[in-house]
Amino acid sequence: MGKNLSEDLKWRIIYCYQEGFRTTEIAKRLYISKTTVIKVCKIFDKWGCVSDPFVGKPGKRKIFMPKDMQILREIVQEKVDYYLDEFVHKIELQKAAYEQNETLRGYFMYQIEIEYSAEQLIFIDETSKDERSVSCLYGYFYVNNRANKKVVFIRGKCYTILPALTIDGFIAAKIMESSCNKDKF
Numbered sequence: 001m002g003k004n005l006s007e008d009l010k011w012r013i014i015y016c017y018q019e020g021f022r023t024t025e026i027a028k029r030l031y032i033s034k035t036t037v038i039k040v041c042k043i044f045d046k047w048g049c050v051s052d053p054f055v056g057k058p059g060k061r062k063i064f065m066p067k068d069m070q071i072l073r074e075i076v077q078e079k080v081d082y083y084l085d086e087f088v089h090k091i092e093l094q095k096a097a098y099e100q101n102e103t104l105r106g107y108f109m110y111q112i113e114i115e116y117s118a119e120q121l122i123f124i125d126e127t128s129k130d131e132r133s134v135s136c137l138y139g140y141f142y143v144n145n146r147a148n149k150k151v152v153f154i155r156g157k158c159y160t161i162l163p164a165l166t167i168d169g170f171i172a173a174k175i176m177e178s179s180c181n182k183d184k185f
Helices: 007-018 023-030 034-047 066-078 084-098 102-115
Strands: 127-129 159-166 169-176
Touching: 007 023, 007 034, 023 034, 066 084
Parallel strands: none
Antiparallel strands: 127 159, 159 169
C-alpha cells in the first residue's frame, strides 16, 4: 500500500469482502489496486481490525507531551529525592503502561493459553529489604516550594526473598541474608 488509505475506506473493503464480492470487483468499485484489497483483508483476518497494530504512526514523535508532564508532576509529589535518571526511567515505565495495545496483549494471552495450561506456569520474582536508606541532599519540587522527605537512618541486615508462585500458591521461597546475584537466582 503505497499511499495511506483512510480507515473508513479500509472498512468499506472489509464490508464488500464479507458481502461476497471478489477482490477484483472491490478494487474496481473503490478505485484501488487488487493488492491493496488483499493486504487489508489479510490484516483483518489476522488481527480483527483494518490497521496492523505493529506499524507505528509516521512522522517525528513529540518528545514531551502534556500527558508526560502530568506523569512527572505525580512522580515529583511522590518522590522528591529522585535523581534525573530515575525520573526518566519512571516516566518511561508509566508511559509504557499508558500506551499498551489491547490487541497485542490479547494476542499474547491467546498464545500463552494455547501453548500452556495454568498448572505449567511458574512466576519467580526477587525482592529485598533492609533498613538502610540512601539520602539525597537535594530534591526536585515545584518552584518556590521546599522538597521534604522523611528517612530512616538505621543500617541493618539485608534480606532477599525468592518466591515461586503457581496457581496453587507459593511452592518455594528461598530467604537469604544478602543480596541475590545471577548464580543464586
